[in-house]
Amino acid sequence: MIKIALALCTLILISGCAHDSNTATSGASDSGTSAEQNAPHHQATDQWVGRWTGVEGLFLEVSKDEPAGPGHYRLHMRYGLDADQIGTFEGQATADGIRFNRGNGPQLLRAGDGEATGMKWLMEKEDCLIVRTGEGYCRD
Incomplete structure (x- = not known):
């Protein structure tokens, strides 16, 4: 039972890290888009x-x-x-x-x-x- 709980915790941590890196990547492209939209003032x-x-x-x-x-x-x-x-x-x-x-x-x-x-x-x-x-x- 403890092994299953540890495996689930590891999976949750890994999926959380993967989600954060995707957010960072998409955030970078959003800020680039934002900069392009702000440029023509x-x-x-x-x-x-x-x-x-x-x-x-x-x-x-x-x-x-x-x-x-x-x-x-x-x-x-x-x-x-x-x-x-x-x-x-x-x-x-x-x-x-x-x-x-x-x-x-x-x-x-x-x-x-x-x-x-x-x-x-x-x-x-x-x-x-x-x-x-x-x-x-x-x-x-």
């Missing part, structure tokens, strides 16, 4: 390259950061009326838009319309990029 954000206009002289200029590679951008912007509210920031494409850091912390530049900017002067616009409500830039 920059295809959408590449369409944002160019100049965008805000209100009262505010602007955003999106350009590709060629040395950094696909999905990397330089964001030159005047984002406020104070003299120090202008700068150039490095951004990277994500599924949600372009992530970048500014003096007031991490930011996300995302697509939207004039209504999403929350600014009455841009309400009628359809092609806009928004950092947050009250900070948006649109194209005519």
